[in-house]
Amino acid sequence: MISVSDVSRKNNNFCKKCFINLHNVVYDKEEEGRTMPFLSIATLIVSISFAIICIYIAKLILNISGLLKTVSESVDQVEQQLDSSIHETEQLLTTVEHTTSDVDAKLQALTPVFHSLNDIGIATSTVSETIEKNAKVLNEEEMRQKLTPFIRIIQAGEYGSSIMNAWKRGKKVTGQ
Numbered sequence: 001m002i003s004v005s006d007v008s009r010k011n012n013n014f015c016k017k018c019f020i021n022l023h024n025v026v027y028d029k030e031e032e033g034r035t036m037p038f039l040s041i042a043t044l045i046v047s048i049s050f051a052i053i054c055i056y057i058a059k060l061i062l063n064i065s066g067l068l069k070t071v072s073e074s075v076d077q078v079e080q081q082l083d084s085s086i087h088e089t090e091q092l093l094t095t096v097e098h099t100t101s102d103v104d105a106k107l108q109a110l111t112p113v114f115h116s117l118n119d120i121g122i123a124t125s126t127v128s129e130t131i132e133k134n135a136k137v138l139n140e141e142e143m144r145q146k147l148t149p150f151i152r153i154i155q156a157g158e159y160g161s162s163i164m165n166a167w168k169r170g171k172k173v174t175g176q
Contacts, residue, residue, distance in 0.1 A: 114167055117160030124150070124157035 127150050 110167070114164050117157075117164055120153070121157040121161045121164075124154045128154060 131147060131150060
């Protein structure tokens with residue numbers, strides 16, 4: 001049976017042989033006092049390359065950091081402008097809502113007046129028709145005396161009708 005220590009010993013022997021072979025390649029056996037600097041030169045080149053790459057990456061990260069700072073400042077400015085615009089829009093909507101409510105209340109208050117004027121116009125029209133039918137029977141003097149109040153009513157009705165038409169035209173112009 002093979003023990004763990006045997007496997008470990010075999011691995012150590014293998015590593016030693018590899019190290020010795022590497023040592024023989026790097027160091028020239030014939031010139032024992034002088035070493036061949038291949039490994040040192042390769043290590044130096046790799047170190048310099050790594051340092052150059054690190055400097056390049058550091059500059060790149062620094063530029064990206066500056067760009068992100070600029071973008072962050074721009075976003076902050078846009079956010080402030082948007083907050084201001086939203087606040088002004090809310091104020092505008094509040095004002096429009098109050099104005100609309102006020103106009104609606106005033107229209108609701110005036111609607112019965114115009115309906116009454118319309119009813120007066122209809123009543124005067126009916127009275128006019130009745131007077132016209134009965135006018136043939138009465139003489140002119142009596143007719144003038146009896147018609148004077150009705151003429152006033154007709155004039156009031158015509159005045160109310162003209163107000164109603166003006167109101168409807170105003171409503172059409174404002175689009176309501």
